[in-house]
Amino acid sequence: VRIAVFVTCWGDALFPATGRAVVRLLEHLGHEVVFDPAQTCCGHMHWTAGYHLEATALARRLTEMFAGHDVIVTPSASCAATVRTAYPRMDPALAGLPVYELSELLVDVLGVIDVGARYPHRVTYQPTCHSLRALALGDRPLRLLRAVRDLELADLPEAGECCGFGGAFAMKNADTSVAMVADKIARIHETGADVVCAADDSCLTHIGGALSRLRSGVRAVHLAEILASGLGAAGPERVPGDLGRADAAAPRSDAP
């Protein structure tokens, strides 16, 4: 299957390892991956912050840019949810862009559960709000994680509760946002996991940023990076000159 990657602006700038993992994983599974550098931002941030004119212009741009692609994948549940649920509200003509969140693509479109990954860590999974409620991913990410070799999956108590990110909320209501992530981190620590995983780098920026500030030692890692770990004999790909990977306590890092 020819798959177009929508890497998201956030991922492009701050978490390129996630996008690289998506490419590596899909190519490992034998698919053709294309990336159009004309892509920028889906407009999620502008839409939820109330800048609807600006968001709609970005939505139009992205829709035109991806026109003609049958399968588009994004490693962000919130960006996928924006395309699916917010675009039709901005303009009914923007409905129907075939964007899939990574676990949807793997499980529903490609029919894969065991991608062949190996990840020797104790991992807990945080179902982000857009994964859980807007996209209704259900247990797709968990099924993918359970199939990863040497991965020990720990149940996160009260997993369905929001981590407190919420885009603009994290700034406009910073105190309440931090109060929420403090409780989330307490639950994460209860699991004894050394990695917290999710299908969205935006929530992971929040959880990971708080874990990093607390020097918790627990790392926030995107689902894609775990699924792309240990594929093939060569092991995980390394990118020269990419800082932030080597430091295990950094807020987010590449797959170890």
Add this chain to the structure above:
Amino acid sequence: VRFSDAARPELRDPGARRRRRRAAAEARVRRADAVDGFPGWEALREAGAAIRERTLRELGTHLETLEAAVEEEGGHVHWARDAAEARRIIDGLLPDGVPAALVRSDVTDEIGLDGAEPGPHSKAAVVGAGFLVAETGTLVVADRGDGLTFPGTLVVVAGIEDVVPDWTDLEVLLQLVSRAGAGVPMLPAVATRAGDFALVLLDNGRTTVLADPDGRAALRCVHCSACADVCPVYQRTGPRPYGPGRAGPIGAVLTPQTRGVEAPLGASLPFASTLCGACADVCPVKIDIPAMLVHLRGRVVDARRGRPVPPPEMLLMRGLAWSMGDQHRYERTLVRRARWARLLSRDGRIRRLPGLLGKWTDARDLPAPPRQTFRAWWRRR
């Protein structure tokens, strides 16, 4: 007062936070039993949402029917434009010098009434209505065991949207409130009383809400409190930061609509949510609170667009939108911002950012942007 400022002192009370969390967790368990194990729940929600939508669409007709039915039973209907007028009317209806008892409701809270529960010696009582059945002019108070048989003066207070066309509709709504609110198939005691009372119907901004097609669904609310029980924000802050109106998610969509989006409270309440969607999932009449919050955020921003000096946030957001609108502008921005961000970082982390972004780094690190963006990697591979 802005929500965020009012929330700060509430966050400092761990005991209250723990109590709210525990109560909410218990309510969620009860509701899960009453809802998840009930196969007809989704159909019942659909029916309830349709009943409430239809009632709001034909509200004028139902209110006229209600008024006629109450007067036929010997009661009388008074119309109050706002909370102050409602208080004045109620004062005039109650006998002088006798303390009035109170059966509280969200509406009695809204107009600021207080008083003790009615007892056998109460000479006058004010009752916040649950519902009012239009066809028979009947007052309904859910979850009230000792009935509504007060000997003295009875003044009933309700919002104009609390009307229910007939008893068939009422039965559906009572099931929804019972399951979603109390977590039981049917509240064991529902008190009713035919219309021999003075009824004060309150507008207080509701007609403004009805006029906004994207906001009016908020008036479907049947006062079950399920949205507050699942709201992660409400569990941390409690009711006070939501101001004088309703608390929790429904208040965050109603108060800005009834009081406007210009004042600090009305302008900040639409942002007092992470849009996590838990409220929309449990709402028995399917109010899409997150979508409504986004709509109201648009109104807040639009109200600011005309300012002669744009606020810093607007400059930032417009600048970002401009950069994102073109590949080359976007790529230039990526390189420049990343370079600037790396200058502020140490050991791969940014611990302090200036200006608006400082709100983030007050309590959270940000990773330093890697030297190679995804697109740069793609080009070179």
